[in-house]
Amino acid sequence: MYKKEIQEYMKRHGFGEFNPKAVLFDMDGVLYDSMPNHATSWHESMKKFGLDMRPEDAYRYEGMRGVETIKLLAREQWGREISDEESQRMYDEKTRMFSLCPTAKIMDSVLELQREINAAGKKIVVVTGSGQRSLLDKLVHEFCGLVSPELIVASFDVSHGKPDPEPYIKGLEKAGVKPWEAIVVENAPLGVRAAVAARIFTVAVNTGPLPDNMLTDEGANVVFGTMADFKKHWKEIGLKAF
Numbered sequence: 001m002y003k004k005e006i007q008e009y010m011k012r013h014g015f016g017e018f019n020p021k022a023v024l025f026d027m028d029g030v031l032y033d034s035m036p037n038h039a040t041s042w043h044e045s046m047k048k049f050g051l052d053m054r055p056e057d058a059y060r061y062e063g064m065r066g067v068e069t070i071k072l073l074a075r076e077q078w079g080r081e082i083s084d085e086e087s088q089r090m091y092d093e094k095t096r097m098f099s100l101c102p103t104a105k106i107m108d109s110v111l112e113l114q115r116e117i118n119a120a121g122k123k124i125v126v127v128t129g130s131g132q133r134s135l136l137d138k139l140v141h142e143f144c145g146l147v148s149p150e151l152i153v154a155s156f157d158v159s160h161g162k163p164d165p166e167p168y169i170k171g172l173e174k175a176g177v178k179p180w181e182a183i184v185v186e187n188a189p190l191g192v193r194a195a196v197a198a199r200i201f202t203v204a205v206n207t208g209p210l211p212d213n214m215l216t217d218e219g220a221n222v223v224f225g226t227m228a229d230f231k232k233h234w235k236e237i238g239l240k241a242f
């Protein structure tokens with residue numbers, strides 16, 4: 001069913017084959033239904049500092065490292081650059097408020113999907129803009145046997161966060177694969193932009209309120225409405241070589 005999209009991807013990048021050996025997952029909004037918590041904590045914490053970040057903006061900027069998001073907002077709304085220290089202090093407050101939110105549930109169908117990927121002998125990598133070690137430890141614990149610490153790319157592993165391609169290039173390196181040997185699963189426009197820039201076949205799962213065209217405009221090769229939909233069609237994309 002997705003042969004056309006795969007062939008178009010190969011042609012666009014001049015690749016001679018498509019043979020997935022690894023799947024690179026974003027975390028928030030893909031593995032966890034955590035974006036509503038992020039949206040609330042971003043809005044409330046930034047309001048304390050006089051920055052306006054609407055809840056829906058959390059989805060728009062999702063994937064970017066927190067300190068970079070705050071610097072961008074300050075540049076746009078205050079017309080000045082702020083220091084790393086000031087931005088980090090503000091992000092620490094956002095992190096504190098996020099920790100007070102209800103525990104986010106694992107996204108429906110994603111564990112079953114990862115078990116199928118693992119059973120097929122393919123590597124699972126997590127590429128996240130988060131740098132909260134408690135969340136990363138929780139991820140490894142709850143996805144036991146599927147996600148391993150050595151195959152996680154977090155904010156402290158890179159110099160430039162999404163939408164720069166560096167996080168996904170780092171993910172390829174950790175998995176020991178080439179772009180045509182991987183698939184990215186994203187839910188955010190900036191994450192899709194990063195994956196496309198890294199020349200990886202990109203599946204967008206639109207688990208938030210943004211319209212699909214915000215994902216396709218960034219270059220997503222395929223868009224699904226839910227993780228369950230993607231799981232249903234996973235084998236048609238991930239288990240075939242072209």
